Amino acid sequence: MFKPQIKVPATYMRGGTSKGVFFNLTDLPKPAQVAGEARDNLLLRVIGSPDPYGKQTDGMGGATSSTSKTVILSTSEQTNHDVDYLFGQVAIDKAFVDWSGNCGNLTSAVGAFAISNGLVNKNRVPDNGIAIVRVWQANIKKSILVHVPMTNGEVQETGDFELDGVTFPAAEVKLEFVDPADGDGALFPTGNVVDDLEVPDVGTLKATMINAGIPTIFINAEDIGYTGTELQDDINNDDAALKKLETIRAYGAVKMGLITNINEAQARQHTPKVAFVAKPVAYNASSGKHIDAGSINLLVRAMSMGKLHHAMMGTAAVAIGTAAAIDGTLVNMAAGGGALSEVNFGHPSGTLKVGAEAKKINGDWQVTKASMSRSARVLMEGVVRVLF
Known part of the structure; x- marks a missing residue:
């Protein structure tokens, strides 16, 4: 029956x-x-x-x-x-x-x-x-x-x-x-706004690892052979690229203290995220819409559940806005550096504006608020x- x-x-x-x-x-x-x-x-x-x-x-x-x-x-x-x-x-x-x-x-x-x-x-x-x-x-x-x-x-x-x-x-x-x-963890779990992240078979990468919105590992696009203008097919149809980015994510998760060894990353697919950033250049979004370099502060591409996201996860956008507001992070430097309370970044589907308020208290960075519209x-x- x-x-x-x-x-x-x-x-x-x-x-x-x-x-x-x-x-x-x-x-x-x-x-x-x-x-x-x-x-x-x-x-x-x-x-x-x-x-x-x-x-x-x-x-x-x-x-x-x-x-x-x-x-x-x-x-x-x-x-x-x-x-x-x-x-x-x-x-x-x-x-x-x-x-x-x-x-x-x-x-x-x-x-x-x-x-x-x-x-x-x-x-x-x-x-x-x-x-x-x-x-x-x-x-x-x-x-x-x-x-x-x-x-x-x-x-x-x-x-x-x-x-x-x-x-x-x-x-x-x-x-x-x-x-x-x-x-409950620190904004920067390693205590640094930029770390050297050692990844076997990939190399030692500069990385900003931040807990804001969602734990996120930011790396420079050029350090892994990209421009930051990539669309989904450029990454998701490349098995070697997917493997490399997942390996970076796994080793970053260990460095952030989210897991104790890289094998645990398979059972924690949603977090952390890994994203790569670059200075603004013009590109055509997946819809064909032209994104002018002058209309954005930086480029960001983010991985979600093992694939390049078609736009940008909202929680990762919070991480982007937060990192952009803190001088010296890879996100901040890609956006030109300095005090940035709001950034407009380019993603595969177009652009998104996000803001954040950050301040240093007793030597530690704290973010009081991040905002965006959906x-x-x-x-x-x-x-x-x-x-x-």
Whole structure:
């Protein structure tokens, strides 16, 4: 006798340049309302993983790191917060859900979901104007303010804000990442803004390793044979390049103290990220849009789940803005150096502006806030059917 599928209320949303399946915690089956194997198995089946074909045809995933994502939201248990936000990055070809970090892009959809699903006190939501949803990011234990536009008592999704990497315009959603140093560790886990990172078979690379938004390893594009203008096919169709970048990521993770040996990197795919930077030059984005060198401060390309990201992860953008604000980092130097409270950087799909406030306290760098604008909208809502 075959078991029937169950129906789980869910909302399929785009947030920034990502999309994922959103759940209200209390709508999940009881065994999946707590962290553990039951929850992971449910989300894997919803997304369609593990898929040896790499397509996620039998699930809601889109077979890329940007579209293999899940979100669980609940009324916040934290003081002065509205909603608790838990993010699960689902591996495509492995039976693995990575809970080690946040998704900055999907953060832009969290506020809208929370308001529409009654997770925010109605007294905090104006009929018209901006609702500021106070989000507790449970993965990394950080506060995020999501500015959600409201019109006639409803979340406004349409608008004229354009975001490179997203085809159609929508309403602008401003994000403020409060004290964005990732987790409880130092902003620079090695104590240095630039380190020598020794990577076997690659060499000794200059690297800025930072915990902001998400743990990120920045290296110079030219040090690994790139210009910083690369698009997805230039990297993702090159097995040797992918192996090299993953090796750099693994050794950087050890140096950052995130893992104890490089073999553990396989079980920690979501973090840290590895990105390469370069001074601005003109290039054509993946859409064909021409990006003039004078319109940007620097070039950045970032890897996500083993592939070059088609645009830029929101959390990595926080790391970029934070590193740019601190004199002497590789990001700061690629952007021309000096005090940079805001940078506009070029990525494979176009450009993105991000700002950060950094200051030195008792000899240590601290970042009080990072900000950027994204957009979000509901793609579909109802129930997802899954064997559980």
